[in-house]
Amino acid sequence: MNDKPEKLIDKKGLRLDGRKADELRPIKLEVGIIPNADGSAYVEHGKNKILAAVYGPREVHPKHLALQDRAVLKCRYHMAPFSVQERKSPAPSRREVELSKVIRESLEPAIFMEYYPRTMIDVFVEVLQADGGTRCASITAAALALADSGIPMKDIVVACAAGKVDDTVVLDLMDAEDKLGAADVPVALMPNQNAVTLLQMDGILTQEEFEKAVNMALEGCRQIYSMQKEALKKKYVNISEEIKEEAEE
Amino acid sequence: MPILMEKRQLVTPGDLIAEGEYIAGENTYVEKDRIYAARVGIVEYETKRVDVVALKAFYIPKPGDIVIGTITEVGFNGWTVDINSPYIALLRASDVLSRPFKPQKDDLPQVLDAGDLVVAKIVSYDRTHDPQLTVAEPGLGKITRGQILKITPTKIPRVIGKKGSMISMIKQETGCNIILGLNGVVLVTGKALEDEELAVRAILKIEQESHTSGLTDRITQMLKEEKSKKEEKKNE
Numbered sequence: 006m007n008d009k010p011e012k013l014i015d016k017k018g019l020r021l022d023g024r025k026a027d028e029l030r031p032i033k034l035e036v037g038i039i040p041n042a043d044g045s046a047y048v049e050h051g052k053n054k055i056l057a058a059v060y061g062p063r064e065v066h067p068k069h070l071a072l073q074d075r076a077v078l079k080c081r082y083h084m085a086p087f088s089v090q091e092r093k094s095p096a097p098s099r100r101e102v103e104l105s106k107v108i109r110e111s112l113e114p115a116i117f118m119e120y121y122p123r124t125m126i127d128v129f130v131e132v133l134q135a136d137g138g139t140r141c142a143s144i145t146a147a148a149l150a151l152a153d154s155g156i157p158m159k160d161i162v163v164a165c166a167a168g169k170v171d172d173t174v175v176l177d178l179m180d181a182e183d184k185l186g187a188a189d190v191p192v193a194l195m196p197n198q199n200a201v202t203l204l205q206m207d208g209i210l211t212q213e214e215f216e217k218a219v220n221m222a223l224e225g226c227r228q229i230y231s232m233q234k235e236a237l238k239k240k241y242v243n244i245s246e247e248i249k250e251e252a253e254e
Numbered sequence: 255m256p257i258l259m260e261k262r263q264l265v266t267p268g269d270l271i272a273e274g275e276y277i278a279g280e281n282t283y284v285e286k287d288r289i290y291a292a293r294v295g296i297v298e299y300e301t302k303r304v305d306v307v308a309l310k311a312f313y314i315p316k317p318g319d320i321v322i323g324t325i326t327e328v329g330f331n332g333w334t335v336d337i338n339s340p341y342i343a344l345l346r347a348s349d350v351l352s353r354p355f356k357p358q359k360d361d362l363p364q365v366l367d368a369g370d371l372v373v374a375k376i377v378s379y380d381r382t383h384d385p386q387l388t389v390a391e392p393g394l395g396k397i398t399r400g401q402i403l404k405i406t407p408t409k410i411p412r413v414i415g416k417k418g419s420m421i422s423m424i425k426q427e428t429g430c431n432i433i434l435g436l437n438g439v440v441l442v443t444g445k446a447l448e449d450e451e452l453a454v455r456a457i458l459k460i461e462q463e464s465h466t467s468g469l470t471d472r473i474t475q476m477l478k479e480e481k482s483k484k485e486e487k488k489n490e
Contacts, residue, residue, distance in 0.1 A: 043312070044310075061340065062312065062340035063340055064340070064341075064342060073382070115267075117283070117292065121314075121340055122381050122382075123341070124340040124341070152266060152267050152293075152294055153294070153310070154310065155293055155294070155308055155309075155310035155311040155312060155406075155408075156293075157267070157281060157283075157292040157293050158267040158268070158292060158293075159267065159268060159283065159290070159292070160267055160268030160290075161266060161267055161268055195268065196268070197268035197269070197270065197290065198268070198285075233266075234266045234269075237266045237294055238264050238266065238294075241264060241294075241309060241465055242264070244462060244463060244465075244466065245463075245465070245466050248463060248466050248472075
């Protein structure tokens with residue numbers, strides 16, 4: 006497991022898993038898979054497997070957290086103990102607390118919080134399997150679950166990362182590239198608004214490289230965004246098609 | 255100015271649906287003269303107005319609405335009622351007793367206890383106050399029999415149909431009395447259990463397939479088929 010590959014990008018310019026520099030991992034999106042929740046989504050982003058569930062708007066507990074003019078958004082990002090090679094303690098770690106905040110702040114601009122004062126919206130993100138870029142995949146999943154729950158939103162938030170590996174700027178880092186690479190730039194975007202809701206950088210990049218990475222990540226976001234829309238529509242299109250088939254029979 | 259979607263097209267939040275001189279209707283928002291969708295739903299264009307009919311939403315109270323709620327707690331001088339909404343409703347004891355409430359004399363749990371269901375009307379609600387209910391009108395009050403089902407509140411108009419065509423058809427075919435709470439809770443009371451179950455199934459079918467066309471015909475067909483099956487069984 007700890008064999009460190011000499012090169013993360015081979016002579017042909019292909020990466021460890023055979024992707025080109027500007028290629029996304031295969032992505033699968035699905036909504037409405039947890040009937041108990043008001044809204045839910047399941048995302049497979051490469052080897053990442055992530056579940057998101059949304060409850061609310063509902064009563065605020067504890068009551069003193071309620072705001073008189075807007076709703077409260079609560080986020081919980083959690084990694085399952087079996088999501089990584091070495092068992093992860095199920096207690097919330099420093100990293101998970103931070104990611105919960107990061108996800109909350111990247112989703113908040115999209116929601117019409119002022120419509121529902123004195124209420125709370127709960128977002129739960131559970132990482133079942135992690136392979137680099139879970140924060141981005143989590144945002145993508147949480148935004149889908151929010152849209153599925155029927156909470157009014159300005160746009161669906163979508164996130165994707167870019168970074169630097171072996172002196173090359175590449176899209177959508179996986180775990181090995183994230184750990185051994187030089188830099189990681191996660192970006193969250195509201196594509197129709199053309200507004201960035203999250204921009205972080207871990208590592209060192211020159212200004213040109215940074216700009217290239219951001220643009221590459223934005224392009225990746227737009228690709229995932231169209232998949233998100235398809236996933237949301239699919240739930241209803243399927244029902245229409247079933248009826249058509251029945252009618253034809 | 256142009257409309258940007260086909261009629262009755264499925265949209266997701268953030269989709270641009272109209273530009274210029276349209277009035278932004280339900281589940282939409284305006285930014286720089288452009289109208290966007292705010293929920294997953296179906297676009298409806300009228301002459302000067304554009305709406306998105308949401309496929310999933312929750313109930314926001316409105317004064318005058320008839321709702322069906324569950325008593326969750328018995329308080330000092332009234333009850334708290336769960337009305338399937340982000341906000342919890344209050345029902346005052348004096349309203350139910352229709353006379354001033356006397357704490358020494360009246361035993362509230364005997365009138366209405368936790369778990370009881372009530373048909374009620376919303377008297378008041380705004381952003382700063384929780385909704386208040388009343389049952390002091392004919393047709394309102396405690397529910398004693400029948401079946402309850404929950405559907406998405408935005409689909410209640412679809413169950414009612416154009417000028418009540420759908421709901422009156424179901425009532426007629428099944429012989430059940432149906433009360434539609436605007437909060438998405440429906441009460442079905444019939445003479446026999448089978449009738450009630452048939453009505454429940456019809457309403458759930460409407461919820462599932464609300465965004466498709468030709469629904470009234472399919473529901474009528476389904477009800478008629480079930481009815482003839484029942485007749486056959488009787489004859490056997």
